[in-house]
Amino acid sequence: MTRASRPGGAPSGVAGTPAGDTLDFEQIYRDHFAFVWRTLRRLGVRESALDDAAQEVFLVVHRRLDDFDGRVALRSWLFGVAHRTALAQRRTARKADAEPLPTELRARAGTPHDRAVASEAVEFLDAFLDTLGDQQRSVFILVELEQMSVPEIAAALGVKLNTVYSRLRLARGAFRRAVERRNRGDQVLTDATKGHEDG
Amino acid sequence: MDDLEREMQSILDVARQAHDPAPDAAVRVRRALAVALAGAGASAATVPAAAAVAGGGASGAGVGGAAGFGSASSLVSTIKYGAIGLLLGTSGIGVGTAVYSSVGSAARPASVSEIATTVERTPSRESASQPPVADEFPQPVQEVVEAERQARGKVPAAADDGSPGATAELRAEAQALHLAEKYLENDPERALVQLDAMQRAHPDGVLTEEALAARVFAHCNLGQREQAFRAADRFFREFPRSVHAPRVRASCALNTGSSTRPATAPSSDGSHVSPTMDE
Numbered sequence: 001m002t003r004a005s006r007p008g009g010a011p012s013g014v015a016g017t018p019a020g021d022t023l024d025f026e027q028i029y030r031d032h033f034a035f036v037w038r039t040l041r042r043l044g045v046r047e048s049a050l051d052d053a054a055q056e057v058f059l060v061v062h063r064r065l066d067d068f069d070g071r072v073a074l075r076s077w078l079f080g081v082a083h084r085t086a087l088a089q090r091r092t093a094r095k096a097d098a099e100p101l102p103t104e105l106r107a108r109a110g111t112p113h114d115r116a117v118a119s120e121a122v123e124f125l126d127a128f129l130d131t132l133g134d135q136q137r138s139v140f141i142l143v144e145l146e147q148m149s150v151p152e153i154a155a156a157l158g159v160k161l162n163t164v165y166s167r168l169r170l171a172r173g174a175f176r177r178a179v180e181r182r183n184r185g186d187q188v189l190t191d192a193t194k195g196h197e198d199g
Numbered sequence: 200m201d202d203l204e205r206e207m208q209s210i211l212d213v214a215r216q217a218h219d220p221a222p223d224a225a226v227r228v229r230r231a232l233a234v235a236l237a238g239a240g241a242s243a244a245t246v247p248a249a250a251a252v253a254g255g256g257a258s259g260a261g262v263g264g265a266a267g268f269g270s271a272s273s274l275v276s277t278i279k280y281g282a283i284g285l286l287l288g289t290s291g292i293g294v295g296t297a298v299y300s301s302v303g304s305a306a307r308p309a310s311v312s313e314i315a316t317t318v319e320r321t322p323s324r325e326s327a328s329q330p331p332v333a334d335e336f337p338q339p340v341q342e343v344v345e346a347e348r349q350a351r352g353k354v355p356a357a358a359d360d361g362s363p364g365a366t367a368e369l370r371a372e373a374q375a376l377h378l379a380e381k382y383l384e385n386d387p388e389r390a391l392v393q394l395d396a397m398q399r400a401h402p403d404g405v406l407t408e409e410a411l412a413a414r415v416f417a418h419c420n421l422g423q424r425e426q427a428f429r430a431a432d433r434f435f436r437e438f439p440r441s442v443h444a445p446r447v448r449a450s451c452a453l454n455t456g457s458s459t460r461p462a463t464a465p466s467s468d469g470s471h472v473s474p475t476m477d478e
Contacts, residue, residue: 029229037220048439050220054228059235121213144211179207 025062028074033058035075035146036082042129042141043086053089057082075148076156083138128178132171139164140171221437223403372401379413387420408434412443419451427452 036057037050045053060081068077129137138157142148148156154164375397382390394414397404404410411434418427431452435444448454 029225029232033225033228034219037224038218041218047436051224051228051231051439054220054224055231055235058228058232062232062236121210122217125210125214125217145215147215175207176203179203179210183203183206 025065028061028065028078029058032075032078036078039079039082039141039146040086040089042126042145043083043090043134043137044130045086045089049089053082053085056089057085060085072155073148073152075146076152079138079142079146079156087134124178124182128175131178132174136167136171136174139167140175143168144172144175221433223407223437226403368401369405372397372404372406375400376406376409376413379410379417383413383417383420387417390417391421408438408441408443411437412441412447415447415450415452422451424451 033054037054040050040053040057041047057078061078064081068074072080129141132140135157139153142153142156143150150161150164150168154161157164375393379390379393379397382393391414394410394417397410398407401407411430414430415427415434418424418430427450431447431450434441434447438444441447
């Protein structure tokens with residue numbers, strides 16, 4: 001289990017600060033930037049907003065590093081921060097004019113000619129994740145993609161173990177049906193189960 | 200495990216490897232983060248230091264884009280604007296269309312793209328006196344590539360201070376882009392070769408944004424829509440708010456009805472766009 005050591009003093013600027021402060025944050029940034037980025041993407045943050053969302057996550061991390069007490073794994077904590085950031089970003093995005101690019105890309109990637117199998121799989125999974133409600137989506141990402149343990153996830157999300165298992169079961173079922181539909185030639189997005197949550 | 204289970208696992212296996220950030224994303228975000236954390240009152244000296252930390256082993260030109268609030272920014276601006284003019288074939292259309300807040304604003308942290316744009320677009324007084332650079336180098340490919348290699352070899356990793364080394368690298372990069380632009384219309388395949396060479400020589404170059412856009416146009420001009428799409432995908436991942444975005448969107452990459460050949464020969468004044476024309 002990863003645990004960040006607490007910085008010796010108050011959070012401070014990155015450059016020109018005592019090494020103790022800088023090292024902890026820098027270490028977290030180096031080790032977990034990709035995780036945060038992947039998480040934001042998988043939680044539905046649009047491409048064009050990823051830079052800003054990632055920046056926001058690490059601003060919060062920098063500000064709150066003193067509060068991190070190690071009771072949950074660092075990655076779980078980071079996921080929580082990224083999750084809140086993603087939700088806020090998506091709320092903002094819904095209010096703003098829809099940006100055409102992701103749809104265009106998805107539509108383009110969905111055309112039949114000459115698709116690479118790998119990119120097709122990723123596109124399919126992205127589309128599937130979009131059909132999940134937020135709670136199932138989080139669990140599915142953490143278990144199936146980040147391969148975190150259920151107890152870790154329960155701690156990260158602040159829910160009971162059984163709740164995680166329940167959400168995971170529902171999400172896996174939805175994924176199975178989505179793959180079946182794909183094999184039948186159906187469109188995942190036209191048979192969405194979004195909004196079906198276990199609460 | 201039945202076939203369906205195997206298929207599900209296969210999709211998940213692929214997806215686990217996907218969604219990673221582009222190689223420069225961590226540097227880009229770190230750079231903006233450094234500025235945001237430095238706050239409104241931070242001295243300019245803090246920012247280059249932080250950017251240097253963020254840049255790590257990145258080449259000087261890439262880091263210089265952020266660090267050069269002072270000296271190097273004028274040349275960067277000149278080259279960037281020249282490149283914009285080349286790509287658009289106009290005098291900087293779209294450069295002033297986006298409104299960006301000040302980096303120094305204390306109200307909220309500046310966004311990544313705001314910082315990048317401010318740094319790259321902010322004209323400085325001495326910019327006007329910089330000679331245009333993009334039109335000066337009608338050299339053969341090998342010569343240009345060799346010049347890039349040499350320049351790159353001489354430039355220290357953190358040379359972002361307008362030193363001769365940094366200047367040489369920027370100019371070499373501009374040369375390479377200019378050459379690619381020249382081939383776009385009549386020999387797009389050669390343009391791609393040139394862009395490949397440019398990318399190898401300047402993996403973190405100041406003109407990466409323009410080079411990626413040019414790559415989309417080159418593929419379109421070759422009728423390679425799938426490759427154009429992939430190039431556009433990368434372009435938008437790395438530069439989602441680029442001034443070239445409308446042009447790329449309108450290209451064959453994302454517009455199936457388009458037969459756009461966007462990067463036609465640059466207008467005669469396209470490479471001489473004044474850095475002060477961003478308003």
